[in-house]
Amino acid sequence: MATAHSRAAARLTMSPAVVLLLGWMLIPLAMTLYFSFLRYNLLMPGQEEWIGVLNYQYFLTDPAFFAALGNTLALVGGVLVLTIAGGIGLALLLDRPFWGRGIVRLLIIAPFFVMPTVSALVWKNMLMNPVNGLFAAIAKGLGLQPFDFLAEAPLSSIILIVTWQWLPFATLILLTALQSLDSERLEAAEMDGAGAVDRFIHIILPHLARAMTVVTLIQTIFLLSVFAEILVTTNGGPGTATTNITYLVYAQSLLQFDVGGGSAGGIVAVVLANIVAVFLMRMIGRNLDI
């Protein structure tokens, strides 16, 4: 029974959240958009002038932009493939009965709760370091040459670190979806003579399709903005080998003080993220029955 009175109350109670988020979204975004049309360098205050789309022209034709775009796609794509494939495997494993399942589950989801700077530094120094790292010690023990991960394969190393962080998330969501699968369907298929592979391809995978889409979309949103892991391991280098769009914009605006160019890059990042966001919103919206 929604009366006029309760409608007014609804509007009143909703307004603080709406106003705050509106301010948070609109004011800075409008400022970024405005700055992106200016020549604006923090080292030269008072010399701002309108230069139209020149910043965009520079940003979008900069070789660093193409490198960053490629790195961003490789990072997002690589982590997605690894976490979803690994997540499906782990979900299938955790769905089976075995001794100590609860504890193994806790072990597997633990990396998700490790802050990005800690996981990046632990991997960089204590595991991947070519002199003192554990991997080097193992390689030496096996009579092999230690491998300098972050120098020889910087982007792959960062993909590995980020995968380790996000694998728990994919696993948990896929496991939740897997547990809602009707076990009678699997038993019926088994009675009809369907092998394990057939059951996986024709029953389990289609059932997980929705969860896989959700994992893909949500992880993409976060992975487009990977920052701390790059900052503390490689600083985007060597060269631009591990610079993603987020890091490029950060470097341009807060390291080179080029507010105009950085803002143009920020707007480009917003556009890229929006392409993904539209699909995700549609998925969630379909599920929302009001």
Added chain:
Amino acid sequence: MARAATNRQKLVVTLIAWTIGIVIFFPILWTALTSFKTEAEAIASPPSFLAFHWTLENYTEVQQRSDYFLHFWNSVVISVGSTLIGLMVAVPAAWSMAFVPGKRTRDVLMWMLSTKMLPPVGVLIPIYLLFRDFGLLDSRIGLVIVLTLINLPIIVWMLFTYFREIPGEILEAARMDGAGLRDEILFVLLPMAVPGIASTLLLNIILAWNEAFWTLNLSASQSAPLTAFIASYSSPEGLFYAKLSAASTMAVAPILVLGWFSQKQLVRGLTFGAVK
């Protein structure tokens, strides 16, 4: 016979699962072990797993050299503060969305979600400049404000999905009995929603504790929470593995425990109800 076969199968699965679990957990375990070694033992080759001289000196040294507890306290203030303020703003909003939905409720919910998808780097410069001009750079208040805003959509959404499971008739009955809006939310809704609010609180403290874009860009020595403090180990002086491990272990342990308690809510909170 059949039982023996399934038991053998179960044993195989157990072995595989434990191996994988330990491999995935290993970096955390290794960090925790290294934090009790001396610096020399931390880089010893071949490395020792348990047979080393256990010591607590790294923990005391990290505190003495860099005032670790200041940063720990910053993390507590920022994550708990932003979550509590977020809850105060979000509870009334989620109440109206769940119990007095109008034509536009759906749009508002979806719009709030869309603010979460804005890449932070798109608003980095204006926020940085505004913070500089208002003297909020390197202040805990500034970080509380930003983290409240970036997590507000998640808080509203989580509360909304929990509130919707509460029958609206109970609230209506309270209204009939003459309860005002404030009383209705404080004394009728909140007691019923305690589990949902608790898990929202937990998940958001975890997210805010580990947030590492804004905390790295907007804080320096004074307000740096642990995320930013640990980042200072990326350009260290001298031997530092054991000290890095001690600082990391203390930074991760409390939130890992909270995370283990809230693993069920994690799925719900981070998928906005798209996977249940």
